[in-house]
Amino acid sequence: MNNDDKYKNVSRRSFLKFCGGALTACTTCSLPLPLKGAGSRPPAAGVDKKHGVKEAKYFEKLAEKKIQCALCPHECRVADLERGTCGVRENRDGTYYTLVYGAPCSANIDPIEKKPLFHYFPGTEAFSIATAGCNFVCKFCQNWEISQKRPEQVESIDLPPERVIAIAKNKGCKLVAHTYTEPVIYYEYMLDCAILGKREGVPNVMISNGYIREKPMRELCRSLGAVKIDLKAFTEKFYAEMCAGKLKPVLDTLKVLKDEGIWFEIVVLLIPTLNDGAKEISDMTQWIVKELGPDVPLHFSRYYPTFMLKNIPPTPPETLLAARKIALANGVKFVYVGNILSGAESTFCPRCGKILIERMRFASRVTGMKGNKCKYCSETIPGVFG
């Protein structure tokens, strides 16, 4: 799950209203236009509709019509007519299917800073979508109302990849973001959006927990523009007890991203007493510098009580600033603090110290850069700045 705190869980009515401009304008770009309401998907019937059900890309057939999913490290073994842990993939007669292809339950336009991606086209907007489902069960999930649901428990809309890219273009969005829930579980849909987006000049970004196996991740890297990974903590204990997952596969994904050369940033949601110890932050940031290099932007984000974790108060600002200090001391060059106003949201040149990109919450202003360099001392700033 990601840290977006104000997603819009879109209803059919509000989505159609939202799309109104795009639908009208699409008459000029000759895209097929659904009749108003024709693309809707009533709850409970959604998974049985042709649209939304598509054969999965990564699975193996086993004896007795069983399958083994090969998409994420859970590697679910699924009997006929059963689903995997994420709840959006189903075995039908020995073949595995995604049930959410082209069927988002959330859509909104967000600034890229909200994802957060700070070194990737700052100041632009992303057409942001999500389907139901997740392969983690984070007790502190901010979007649990859609991430912890099955497709038939939410209202979704028919939105094939061509429509996603067309709406992004029509609304003036530089990017498409797969966000709010966990896009790995709707892999085939995200991949097709990314392939088409790359061709059409609308890069797709994945906002993810990084819980994906190596082969599908490498395939995705060929088409995605950038990735943000939520590193939930730096202990297996936290991942097991708080997320129902494992840390090591996430670290492996980060190494794959580094190896693939795709742009990526890391977010750590600091939760008091659970993952905010100085030693854990130090171990984590030393690992980042050693394995990924000092240029990967690192965001420490403030936790607020929600979902199953309501007994712990919000992260004190001083904890976030202390974590930032540790990360900087360990050599991470770009360390940000989010979900509070601290002055630590802006980008500073690591060489001359001048301010390059000013940020206030989700607004940003590029003031000190020329291309991808500091305009004061010509230091190259890592990222994709357009």
Ligand code: SF4
């Ligand atoms: S993607 Fe879903 S079905 Fe596949 S292994 Fe992961 S949790 Fe299981």
